[in-house]
Amino acid sequence: MASIKVKITDLAYSLFNQELFAEAKSNIDIVQSYFKANARDNKVIQSLVQFIGNNDYEGVTPTRLQYELEKIDTIMDEEVDAVIKHIKKWVKMDDKEILKDYAERLRKNCLSQNLINCQTQAGDDVDLFYDLMNKFEYKDTYSDEMQIKKLSEVDEEKAMKDSFSKFAEDDLQVIKGAYPAVDAWLSAQQIIVVAEPGGGKSLFMMRCSKHFCMQGKRGVYVALGDLTEASFIVRLGAQLLGCTLTEAARRSKACMEAIRKEIGDNLFIACVPANKISIERFMRKIKSRINDYDFIVVDYDANFKSKGDLNMYLEGGEIYSNLSEFTITYKKLVLVGSQPNKKYYGKSYLPKECAAESSKKQQFVDGMITIGNRAGSTLPLGYLAFVKNRNGNDRVRIPYVRTSDGEFHEVSYEVYAQLKDYRDREEISYYELQQLEDKFSAHVASSSVTKVAGPVTADPDFFENDEQDDENKEKLPF
Numbered sequence: 001m002a003s004i005k006v007k008i009t010d011l012a013y014s015l016f017n018q019e020l021f022a023e024a025k026s027n028i029d030i031v032q033s034y035f036k037a038n039a040r041d042n043k044v045i046q047s048l049v050q051f052i053g054n055n056d057y058e059g060v061t062p063t064r065l066q067y068e069l070e071k072i073d074t075i076m077d078e079e080v081d082a083v084i085k086h087i088k089k090w091v092k093m094d095d096k097e098i099l100k101d102y103a104e105r106l107r108k109n110c111l112s113q114n115l116i117n118c119q120t121q122a123g124d125d126v127d128l129f130y131d132l133m134n135k136f137e138y139k140d141t142y143s144d145e146m147q148i149k150k151l152s153e154v155d156e157e158k159a160m161k162d163s164f165s166k167f168a169e170d171d172l173q174v175i176k177g178a179y180p181a182v183d184a185w186l187s188a189q190q191i192i193v194v195a196e197p198g199g200g201k202s203l204f205m206m207r208c209s210k211h212f213c214m215q216g217k218r219g220v221y222v223a224l225g226d227l228t229e230a231s232f233i234v235r236l237g238a239q240l241l242g243c244t245l246t247e248a249a250r251r252s253k254a255c256m257e258a259i260r261k262e263i264g265d266n267l268f269i270a271c272v273p274a275n276k277i278s279i280e281r282f283m284r285k286i287k288s289r290i291n292d293y294d295f296i297v298v299d300y301d302a303n304f305k306s307k308g309d310l311n312m313y314l315e316g317g318e319i320y321s322n323l324s325e326f327t328i329t330y331k332k333l334v335l336v337g338s339q340p341n342k343k344y345y346g347k348s349y350l351p352k353e354c355a356a357e358s359s360k361k362q363q364f365v366d367g368m369i370t371i372g373n374r375a376g377s378t379l380p381l382g383y384l385a386f387v388k389n390r391n392g393n394d395r396v397r398i399p400y401v402r403t404s405d406g407e408f409h410e411v412s413y414e415v416y417a418q419l420k421d422y423r424d425r426e427e428i429s430y431y432e433l434q435q436l437e438d439k440f441s442a443h444v445a446s447s448s449v450t451k452v453a454g455p456v457t458a459d460p461d462f463f464e465n466d467e468q469d470d471e472n473k474e475k476l477p478f
Helices: 006-014 018-026 028-038 041-053 060-071 079-091 096-122 128-134 155-165 171-180 203-213 229-241 244-251 251-262 281-288 312-328 411-421 428-438 447-454
Strands: 166-168 189-196 219-224 267-272 296-298 333-338 366-369 381-389 396-401 408-409
Touching: 006 028, 006 041, 006 079, 006 096, 018 041, 018 096, 028 041, 041 060, 041 079, 041 411, 060 079, 060 366, 079 229, 079 244, 096 128, 128 281, 166 189, 166 203, 171 251, 171 381, 189 203, 189 312, 203 219, 203 229, 203 296, 203 366, 219 229, 219 281, 229 244, 229 251, 229 267, 244 251, 281 312, 296 312, 312 333, 396 411, 411 428
Parallel strands: 189 333, 189 366, 219 267, 219 296, 296 333
Antiparallel strands: 366 381, 381 396, 396 408
16 A cells, blocks of 8 residues: 555545545546556555445445455455545545545546547547547536525625626627626627628627737637638738728738737637538637637637538537537637528617527527628618627617728717618728717717616617618718
8 A cells, every 4th residue: 555646545535525426426437447547556445446336425334344445355454444544534524625626636637547548449540539538528526516505605706706707898888788797898708799691790709809909818719611811911900900901901011010019929810611620629629728818719600510410409509518618617708600590681680589500509608799780771780789698788789880991880879870771882981980970979979878778668669670761861971
């Protein structure tokens, strides 16, 4: 016994605490595999781990343990007494921090052992290795423990910090209105961004990425589909320089200089053709560098490699279930682009049931932002809306106009009413938009925020689409 590392011996004894016993029992095959590989010659440890596999916790008594240990020919009576004494100490252990530490040690050791086992079994067959790894699931029963406590004894500062941790500031009222507790983006959220093809979801998520990076956050933007590195240079460059996308394409060097100056090394990108990478391989790739990122952008969900044997409903749910590991385990902010069902194309407002392929997505995401695109106008406009929100307000809808530099600007309802059926041009500059806002300066632009922040019962049509003719538009000043 003296040749065995104390940590392994203590870990074996700790398994007899009721909390850790349940965890070891749930993962008994890999637990036994770990101790067999790392304490092969220690008959006491082998006997104890075998005992856990053969008995429920109610069967853990000093008499039963003594009987099992005395089966070992080479063990002395005083050694049996010493082992049982150690086990009794762990049975009575109630220090949650110590138990949590040992549970984490057990989990890490089992994960490492599983990696070794898969490598040994697969040999040089890489695909078999990944298949074996994907089948393994460690059941972390200790961390899933239901803890019951008096509400009056909850630390309110810690509770609020754990659930409402500020991630980044934003000047968009749709974000501030959605998270009134922090008046900014929350961390550890999985947010789905829904817009029709060409409706601006990539531009919106790039805009958010730029905004985060300029505040010192680091993130990775993974474009699954037809976006290229040139797309990033042009689109981000246009937003930073305030020029049209066409002009940005002609000024690629100036765009790159602006990107290096404003964003620096804070943004990583990956351009992957559609249907080339599975969600499992994506997860492994990102997790291998998870500490490099504060936020993760996926553009967009339908372009992950299809498994073929799952229908779209289940496959969509599986994708978002996997991505939730980034928010739950690693506390990262995750933005995922998605398309709406075709019946919502050309609508100014997209409700939460609009997401295409799988309504199961909504079970896993923490929030949903939709970008409407009114077909009645040649300008890119509609409503930015926060339509699902686990941690804030989900009744936020504000009209927006996307200017020629690819930026999103929230506007007053008066300006939106003038533009929503405009069909003479396909672009509007930020300067022209400001002219129009000045024209209606008597109507405060923030009235839109006031409206969504208050009761909506008096306005039953507020969360409906507005695809109808308006014959009372004034002539626009441009």
